[in-house]
Structures are given as structure tokens and as C-alpha cells.
Amino acid sequence: MVRLPGLFAIQGLLPVSLQPFFLDHMPIRLATCLCLTLICMLAAPSIEATDEVAEETYLAPDQFLADTFDQAPPKPQVLWLTKSLKPRIREILGHDYPAVRIRYWRQENRTAWILEEIGKTQPITVGIAVEDEQIARLKVLVYRESHGWEVKYPFFTDQFQDASLEDDMELSKNIDGIAGATLSVNALERLSRLALYFHQQTNPPPPEA
Amino acid sequence: MKSSNPHWKRRALAGIATLSALAGNHWASAQELPSREEMWAIIQQQQAEIEALKERVGMTEGTLQETQQAISIASEQVEATASFVEEVVADTGSGAASPRSKTSIGGYGELHYNFGKKDQADFHRWVLFFGHEFNDRVRMFSEVELEHSIAGDGQPGEVELEQAFIEFDLNETDKLKAGLFLLPVGILNETHEPATFYGVERNNVEKNIIPTTWWEGGLAYTHQNASGWAFDAAAHSGLYVPTSGSKAFNIRSGRQKVGEAEASDGAITTRATYSGLPGMQFGVTAQYQGDLAQGTLAETADATLLSAHADIQRGGFGLRALYARWDIGGALAGVNGADEQFGYYIEPSYRFATETGDWGLFARYSVYDTFAGDDTDSEDSFFDLGVNYWPIDNVVFKADVQFTDYADSSKNEEIVNLGVGYHF
Numbered sequence: 001m002v003r004l005p006g007l008f009a010i011q012g013l014l015p016v017s018l019q020p021f022f023l024d025h026m027p028i029r030l031a032t033c034l035c036l037t038l039i040c041m042l043a044a045p046s047i048e049a050t051d052e053v054a055e056e057t058y059l060a061p062d063q064f065l066a067d068t069f070d071q072a073p074p075k076p077q078v079l080w081l082t083k084s085l086k087p088r089i090r091e092i093l094g095h096d097y098p099a100v101r102i103r104y105w106r107q108e109n110r111t112a113w114i115l116e117e118i119g120k121t122q123p124i125t126v127g128i129a130v131e132d133e134q135i136a137r138l139k140v141l142v143y144r145e146s147h148g149w150e151v152k153y154p155f156f157t158d159q160f161q162d163a164s165l166e167d168d169m170e171l172s173k174n175i176d177g178i179a180g181a182t183l184s185v186n187a188l189e190r191l192s193r194l195a196l197y198f199h200q201q202t203n204p205p206p207p208e209a
Numbered sequence: 210m211k212s213s214n215p216h217w218k219r220r221a222l223a224g225i226a227t228l229s230a231l232a233g234n235h236w237a238s239a240q241e242l243p244s245r246e247e248m249w250a251i252i253q254q255q256q257a258e259i260e261a262l263k264e265r266v267g268m269t270e271g272t273l274q275e276t277q278q279a280i281s282i283a284s285e286q287v288e289a290t291a292s293f294v295e296e297v298v299a300d301t302g303s304g305a306a307s308p309r310s311k312t313s314i315g316g317y318g319e320l321h322y323n324f325g326k327k328d329q330a331d332f333h334r335w336v337l338f339f340g341h342e343f344n345d346r347v348r349m350f351s352e353v354e355l356e357h358s359i360a361g362d363g364q365p366g367e368v369e370l371e372q373a374f375i376e377f378d379l380n381e382t383d384k385l386k387a388g389l390f391l392l393p394v395g396i397l398n399e400t401h402e403p404a405t406f407y408g409v410e411r412n413n414v415e416k417n418i419i420p421t422t423w424w425e426g427g428l429a430y431t432h433q434n435a436s437g438w439a440f441d442a443a444a445h446s447g448l449y450v451p452t453s454g455s456k457a458f459n460i461r462s463g464r465q466k467v468g469e470a471e472a473s474d475g476a477i478t479t480r481a482t483y484s485g486l487p488g489m490q491f492g493v494t495a496q497y498q499g500d501l502a503q504g505t506l507a508e509t510a511d512a513t514l515l516s517a518h519a520d521i522q523r524g525g526f527g528l529r530a531l532y533a534r535w536d537i538g539g540a541l542a543g544v545n546g547a548d549e550q551f552g553y554y555i556e557p558s559y560r561f562a563t564e565t566g567d568w569g570l571f572a573r574y575s576v577y578d579t580f581a582g583d584d585t586d587s588e589d590s591f592f593d594l595g596v597n598y599w600p601i602d603n604v605v606f607k608a609d610v611q612f613t614d615y616a617d618s619s620k621n622e623e624i625v626n627l628g629v630g631y632h633f
């Protein structure tokens with residue numbers, strides 16, 4: 001029987017049998033711990049299975065652009081954050097965007113943006129593709145916060161699909177949050193609105209009838 | 210654009226006048242053609258005009274080229290300026306899409322007013338967070354807390370290290386934590402910034418049964434994956450409860466806070482969490498403590514904590530529910546019924562946005578009993594009603610009223626609480 005130092009009294013460094021514990025009342029205590037450990041072990045196969053998912057959830061910006069534009073991203077263009085854009089940016093973010101200009105990629109009426117916003121204390125890097133004034137894809141590229149890991153995964157980010165910008169600069173859809181990670185969720189929601197606004201400012205040609 | 214020859218207009222007009230005069234003469238005497246001298250004069254005159262016009266066109270083209278050159282130089286200068294600004298921003302780590310500062314600072318704080326049998330004002334918690342990213346895979350988190358505003362001999366407060374651990378990413382889904390960390394149990398223990406929960410004071414169940422805020426020193430492993438499941442397993446220092454007096458086997462009194470803590474008997478905590486549906490989180494924790502008395506008794510007072518919770522937010526509607534239970538081994542804990550301790554609460558809420566910020570209303574029914582192992586009625590229950598107002602996400606004002614129903618009815622009171630809190 002393997003013993004964990006510190007978990008049970010170490011008497012003269014001799015292993016103490018766990019038998020008295022099993023004979024103790026309420027074996028359910030250990031059984032519960034073992035059950036959860038078993039669940040963890042059962043989850044182990046999914047660790048391998050998540051290798052594919054990892055590519056899906058943690059993307060390099062280049063990979064995000066390649067995926068967005070059928071493996072052939074166009075040359076980047078630049079949107080200058082001029083005086084005329086600043087009031088709206090401030091309305092959306094609650095502060096200025098900390099850059100002079102923003103690189104973006106456009107092919108016909110689809111644009112792609114790589115934007116950053118602080119969640120609680122750390123910046124979250126997000127890739128957002130907009131098409132026909134609607135969000136086509138939203139992927140978290142880098143996540144550094146200790147809470148709210150859920151926002152990296154499609155079961156959360158899929159909510160942004162097809163969201164558009166209302167006249168009052170709000171999203172057309174309600175985004176359900178993540179317990180304990182309100183600030184990260186709000187940061188993503190703000191960036192999605194910003195990408196939609198930037199897309200409007202680049203005046204993509206209307207979709208061909 | 211200025212012409213270097215301001216007389217060209219005058220000369221052109223003179224030429225046209227001459228031509229007109231000659232033409233007039235011509236029509237006046239239709240039979241008379243101009244003489245060769247006159248023709249020559251006209252041709253010379255026209256030639257002069259052509260030269261003048263050529264010169265003018267040449268100048269215009271030259272100026273156009275100069276303008277284009279100036280524009281391209283200006284563009285290059287703007288580009289250079291922007292690049293320089295972006296580099297400066299990148300170096301200082303203060304901008305988006307740039308190498309960031311590796312060290313981050315955060316924190317939270319809350320001021321409480323309580324009006325009941327005893328009226329008091331208390332800056333309950335002031336916390337400073339420091340984090341540092343050594344590289345993409347290794348980082349440090351730490352939190353220092355000042356409780357009750359003033360610490361020192363005879364003062365009500367304490368200075369405490371609430372978190373200080375190193376976190377290693379093993380891969381995209383698995384992490385290791387080593388150091389002093391908050392235990393993965395309940396709703397509030399790991400996430401308790403004032404703006405994230407309802408009510409001025411934290412609920413009594415998580416305070417007395419779990420007992421939040423609860424940190425220990427040790428090693429923790431976390432697995433989180435795309436299905437929305439997360440698993441934690443941690444081996445860490447254990448509780449050390451008093452074994453006599455009024456606080457005998459009181460779980461909250463057993464927190465050693467990792468200050469030269471008795472560590473002959475440790476503990477293991479495991480948790481499974483599902484949050485694969487946005488707005489919902491369900492968690493189950495099981496913990497085993499080797500000996501709550503840390504070897505000071507003739508017997509072993511081993512203990513098990515089981516806890517389950519749901520935290521649901523759909524649109525404006527919220528629901529939090531939690532159940533937690535301790536079972537303590539050995540004979541001594543059973544003497545006054547402290548061998549069984551449990552608590553539960555249910556908290557529906559509704560949050561809505563207004564022009565000036567968000568408002569939330571909540572009600573909470575909570576019950577806990579730290580002596581549930583005997584027949585004596587020792588159950589305390591509470592009913593809270595209240596409101597939160599968030600002018601911005603990071604700041605909250607709170608007001609609530611609490612009605613108590615103690616097993617010892619002489620302790621009953623109605624408490625009005627007011628509070629303000631922030632986190633960043």
C-alpha cells in the first residue's frame with residue numbers, strides 16, 4: 001500500500017496500514033474520493049482526444065487567418081484610429097483602444113481582426129471574423145487569466161455566431177456568461193462589438209446579388 | 210500655384226488684341242490681305258504666346274510632381290512615426306497586440322456597514338493581487354489581504370497571504386499548481402470579489418461549513434477540456450481544530466492559514482466541475498482530512514467533506530444553490546454532536562440593465578448546523594433579501610436585510626447591511 005507522507009501519521013517512517021481506515025465507520029468517505037479519482041482516470045482518454053481540440057481552441061494568429069480565408073489570407077490593410085472613430089471606440093470599450101492603427105484582413109465582404117482587451121488583470125487575444133455585418137467566427141487565441149478557462153472553448157464562443165451590432169452599439173444577441181469569470185466574458189463581448197464597428201468603418205463592398 | 214512670369218496674361222491679352230485688330234482690318238477691307246511684314250508680326254506674336262503657354266504648362270507639371278513627392282515623403286514620415294509609437298508602446302507593454310508587461314497588479318476591497326444588535330462600520334477586506342508571467346508556461350499568482358483595516362496587537366485586523374503559488378502548464382488542458390492556493394470547493398472560495406456575489410456579507414454556509422476563505426499549502430493538478438468538464442486533485446496541509454472548549458471541532462477555527470502550520474496530517478481534495486453550457490456551472494467536491502487534531506489526541510479524528518453546488522445564470526435570472534457536509538471520525542467529536550456538520554442555501558436572483566448601470570435583486574434562504582450529530586436542535590437558519598447596484602462591472606453597491614432564526618432564539622435579530630466594493 002503506497003502511503004502519502006503527511007496524509008497519515010508517520011510513526012518512525014514505518015508504513016501504517018490503511019486497514020483500520022477501511023474498517024472505520026463510513027467507508028463512503030474514501031469511496032467518494034476514489035470515485036472522483038476514477039472519473040479523472042476515465043477522463044484520461046479525452047486528454048488524447050483534446051489534441052485536435054487544442055488546435056481548435058488555442059490558435060496562432062496565422063492559423064486563425066488561414067482558417068478564416070480558406071488557407072489563403074489576403075494582404076493586411078490598415079485602419080487608422082483617427083479622431084472620428086475615437087468617440088465610438090470609447091463608447092464600446094469604456095476606454096481608448098491602445099493603438100495608433102489596426103491591421104486587418106479583407107476579402108470581399110469578409111474581414112478578420114485580431115484584437116486585445118484586458119479581462120480581469122491580463123489581456124485576452126481574440127480573433128474575430130465578420131461577414132455581412134455579422135460575426136462569422138470568434139476564437140480566443142491567447143488566454144492568460146486564472147479563472148474563466150471556459151471562454152477558450154467553442155461551447156462558449158459559439159454563442160457569438162451571427163451576432164450583429166444594433167444602432168445603440170449593443171450586440172443583437174444575449175451572451176450567457178461563465179460563473180466566476182464575468183470580467184473575461186465582458187471583455188470578449190466588448191471586442192466582438194468593436195470588430196463589428198471596425199468592419200462597418202472599412203466599408204466592404206455590398207454582397208453581390 | 211504662383212507663376213514665375215506674372216506678365217503672361219498681359220501678353221496673351223495683348224496678342225489677342227493685336228489679332229483682333231488685324232482681323233478687324235481684314236474684315237474691314239476684305240480685299241486687303243495683310244502684308245508679309247504684318248503676317249510675320251502676327252506669327253511672331255503667336256509664337257510668343259505659344260512659348261508663354263508652354264512655359265506655364267511645364268511649370269504646372271513640375272509643381273504636380275513636387276506635390277506628389279511631398280505627399281509620399283509625408284506618408285513615409287507618418288508610417289515611421291506610427292511604427293516608432295508602436296515600438297515604444299510595445300517596449301512599455303502598455304498597448305494591445307504587443308509584448309506585455311510580465312507583471313500584473315489587481316485587487317479588491319469592500320466596506321461594510323452592519324446595523325443590528327450591534328452597529329458597526331468595517332472596511333472588511335482590502336486585497337492586493339500580484340501576478341507574474343515567467344514565460345508562456347510558468348506563472349506566479351499572489352494575493353495579500355488586510356482584514357478589518359488595522360492589524361497589530363489588540364487590533365481587530367490581520368495581514369494575510371491569501372494566495373502565493375506557481376502554476377505550470379503541462380499542455381493545453383493540464384496544469385500543476387505548487388504553493389499556497391485557495392481550495393477548489395464551493396462557489397465563493399475561489400471567486401469572492403465583491404462584485405461577483407449578492408449580499409454584503411458572504412453567506413454563513415460557505416463561511417462556517419466550507420470554511421471560506423480557505424487556503425492551504427501543497428500541490429494541485431487541474432485538467433480542463435473542451436467538453437466543459439474540469440477535474441482537480443490536490444494534496445495539501447490539513448486543518449487543526451481545537452479539541453476542547455466552545456470551539457471544539459469547529460471547522461472554521463481549524464484553518465491554520467499555512468503559518469508554521471502543523472503538518473503531521475495532510476488532506477486530499479478532489480473536485481469535478483461541469484460548465485459546458487454557457488451560464489451554468491455544476492461542481493462536486495470531496496475532501497479527506499487525515500486527522501483534524503494533527504496527532505494530538507489518542508484517537509484519529511479523520512474527516513470527510515462533501516460539497517455540491519450549482520451556479521446558473523440565464524439572461525437576467527440567476528440561481529445559486531449549495532450543499533456541504535462534514536463527517537468527523539473518532540469518539541470525541543461525537544460527544545456534543547460536532548461529528549456531523551452541514552449547511553445548504555438556495556439563492557434566486559434577477560439582474561437587469563439600466564442606462565446608469567445594472568441592478569440585481571436577490572433572496573437567499575440558508576441553513577447550517579455545526580452540531581448536527583446529536584438530537585439537540587442546533588440548526589441556525591437565515592433569510593436574506595437585498596439589492597446590488599453595479600454602476601460599472603468592477604464596482605458594486607449593496608444593501609440587504611437579514612432575518613435570523615437561531616436555535617438559541619435569544620440571539621435572533623434583524624440586520625440591515627450596506628456595502629460598497631470594487632475589484633480590478
